[in-house]
Amino acid sequence: MAVFTPLDASEVEAFLARFDLGTLCELQGIASGIENTNYFVTTTRGRFVLTLFERLSAEQLPFYLRLMHHLAAHAIPVPDPMADREGHILHRIKDKPAALVTRLPGHSVMQPAASHCAQIGRCLARMHLAARDYPLQQPNLRGLAWQQQTIPRVLPYMSAGQRALIVNELAHQTALAATSAHAGLPRGAVHADLFRDNALFENDRLTGVFDWYFAGVDSWIFDLAVALNDWCIDPPSGALESARTRALLDAYQRERPLQADERALLPDALRAAALRFWTSRLADYHLPRDAHLLTPHDPAHFERVLRQRVDAEQNLFAFA
Known part of the structure; x- marks a missing residue:
């Protein structure tokens, strides 16, 4: 979430005129993240997030927006896209595809305890199960290809x-x-980017998972590995911390027990997740795009994580 395309209040007011969501009270650019332009939008009727998509095409976006709506309908705490008076949830502003979604309450927890990790594990399993009947297909756009x-x-x-x-x-x-x-791993629509800064807590209760614009169809253990590699590590070393790892895995498996092949391949999935984010951070750092508010993440972090995963080859279920 960065500001690549600046907007002023008059432009957002004209955009909001398509909806029945009240009038603009406050507009604030969001500096974190690296893919899209994002603003917090507060109106007389609610709080929302306005996203202008800088890379994703209008043809790709229905997968993400309808997935969020599908999960929200299954009581998963995710942002719900807002329809305009004509019923459209995919919009345009400044000649860019755009979406307006509900803003969830809470704040990100950057130093999670085992209790936070358990809630993430439970929610992640529930998301996977809720998406089983989601009909749209789109590959993980940051996958192996x-x-x-x-x-x-x-x-x-x-x-x-x-x-x-x-x-x-x-x-x-x-x-x-x-x-x-x-090839036989269970798969479906996954978040693929469930880091600490993409979840919200209020009074230590999980209130939302957001930033679904890296979602795609992939194996469920890849999605689990992405979460483990962020929520459960010791950042200086990249090593998994036992109590948080055990909490996240146990909570996930209470909702959806892993199959034998998933358990066997989870260490490889942890390596795959580390490779994916090291690669993207290298690209963002060395091949950057202009943005008004943008600070690329340090690639060295996921280099450490990958080295640790390759060297350790640990049995995750010694923790579980």
């Missing part, structure tokens, strides 16, 4: 040791993806 295209572009900026690590891991994940065990 994207990594195969992007990694060669960032290699010139890396040291010899970094290049060896990322090339070897890409080869490992490519070979794994061709196996029957990987």
Whole structure:
């Protein structure tokens, strides 16, 4: 969430005239994130988030917006897209595709306890189960195919040791993806970016999961691995912390027990998740786009996480 396309109050007021959501009270640009332009919009009738999509096309967006609406209808705490008077949830502003969604209450918890991780695990499993009958299909746009295209572009900026690590891991994940065990993993629509800054808590109760614009169809254990790699780690080392890991995994499995192949391949999924975010952070850092409010994340963090996952090859279920 960054500001690539500046908006003023008059432009947002003209946009809001299409809805029955009251008049504009406050407009605030959101500086965090790196993909889209986002504003907090407060009206006389509620609080919303306005997103202008800088990379995703109008053809891709129905997958995300309808998924959010589908999950909201299943009592999952996610932002719900607002329809205008004509019933459309996909809009345009400044010649960009746009969406207006409900703003959820709460704040992000950047130093989570085991209790927070347990709530994330439970919610993630419920999201996977609720999306089983979601009919739209769209691949994970930051999946293996994207990594195969992007990694060669960032290699010139890396040291010899970094290049060896990322090339070897890409080869490992490519070979794994061709196996029957990987092909048989349960899959469906996943969030694919459930980090601490994409969840909200109020009085230590989970109140929402947002920023669904990296969602796509992928394996459920990849989605689980993304969450584990952020919510349950010791940041300086990238190692998994036992109490939080146990809490998240136990809570997830109480809602949806993992199959044998999922348990066996979870360490590889943790490596895949680390590779995905190291690659994207390298691209954001070395191949940046202009934005009025944008600070790229440090790629070194997920380099540490990947090295730790490759070296450790630990049994996650020693924690569970």
